[in-house]
Amino acid sequence: MLRVGATFPQNEIGSDPVVIRDYAQAVEGMGYEFLLAYDHVLGANADRPGGWTGVYNHQNQFHEPFVLYGYLAALTKRIELVTGVIILPQRQTALVAKQAAEVDVLSGGRMRLGIGIGWNAVEYEALGEDFHNRGRRIEEQVDVLRRLWTSELVTYAGRWHSIPDAGLNPLPVRRPIPIWMGGGGRAEPGADAVVARVARIADGWIIFGTAEAMRPRIERLHAEMDGAGRARAKVGIMGGTALRGRDVAAWATAVRAWEPAGAGEVTINTMGAGFATVDEHLRALRDLKSALG
Numbered sequence: 289m290l291r292v293g294a295t296f297p298q299n300e301i302g303s304d305p306v307v308i309r310d311y312a313q314a315v316e317g318m319g320y321e322f323l324l325a326y327d328h329v330l331g332a333n334a335d336r337p338g339g340w341t342g343v344y345n346h347q348n349q350f351h352e353p354f355v356l357y358g359y360l361a362a363l364t365k366r367i368e369l370v371t372g373v374i375i376l377p378q379r380q381t382a383l384v385a386k387q388a389a390e391v392d393v394l395s396g397g398r399m400r401l402g403i404g405i406g407w408n409a410v411e412y413e414a415l416g417e418d419f420h421n422r423g424r425r426i427e428e429q430v431d432v433l434r435r436l437w438t439s440e441l442v443t444y445a446g447r448w449h450s451i452p453d454a455g456l457n458p459l460p461v462r463r464p465i466p467i468w469m470g471g472g473g474r475a476e477p478g479a480d481a482v483v484a485r486v487a488r489i490a491d492g493w494i495i496f497g498t499a500e501a502m503r504p505r506i507e508r509l510h511a512e513m514d515g516a517g518r519a520r521a522k523v524g525i526m527g528g529t530a531l532r533g534r535d536v537a538a539w540a541t542a543v544r545a546w547e548p549a550g551a552g553e554v555t556i557n558t559m560g561a562g563f564a565t566v567d568e569h570l571r572a573l574r575d576l577k578s579a580l581g
Contacts, residue, residue, distance in 0.1 A: 290547045293322035295557040299348050312360045322368035324555045325353045332410040354387040361395035368398045373470035375406035377422035378415045381429045385436040389460040397461030404470040437464040468492035487512035496528035499545035506550040526553040532561040540579040
């Protein structure tokens, strides 16, 4: 059975905490099973010398996902809270472990950590982390996260991490918190390395596009898992579907197409559809839920 969630409209929801509360509670009340939030710490100036070609800039709003979910943990009861994705190599690993564990505790075990390596070198520079070795570092980070979430005390000596007999308190409810990875959905330089990494160490994969376009990439993932001797059921797949440019029937068809393509979950993105108010975002989600039955 396909699980369906909603993508938090980071760039369009505004900053009113009451509106954010009402949105999350409405999405939960409609029966959506998870809420997914994008991550960016900083936005670059679009008018910087040399120009800027990134998808987002300093004018695009992003609520910080861990703080957002700490807030929503107290205001929701059932909906799962998913980061989609935290740019892990630009953050301190032990601090991410602590923040994710705290959200999991406050939500009663509803935290899922989606992670990725990102594309924004400006953020890496501002946060004091190396942009160029981020793919190699994330694998050790995943190992460190799982150790911190499952052991009272950890002693660790890795290439980039050193933990001298220390641990988190409180530990999360889910031990370990599920780690899903994003990226690798487009056939571009470095994408196959991302897919191979997902196949080896992730609990799930988050990809955005259409089911038809992503089917070859899902087949690539399955081939990588077969080669690694890992059962395909060990890695979940979440597809991402945007509502812009479609009527309700087409939305429902696009969502349903993910299941035969190999996905078990779909997140619905209402951003960029031209909605002027949060109520319009919610109306679209309500209409889609009705169409899906």
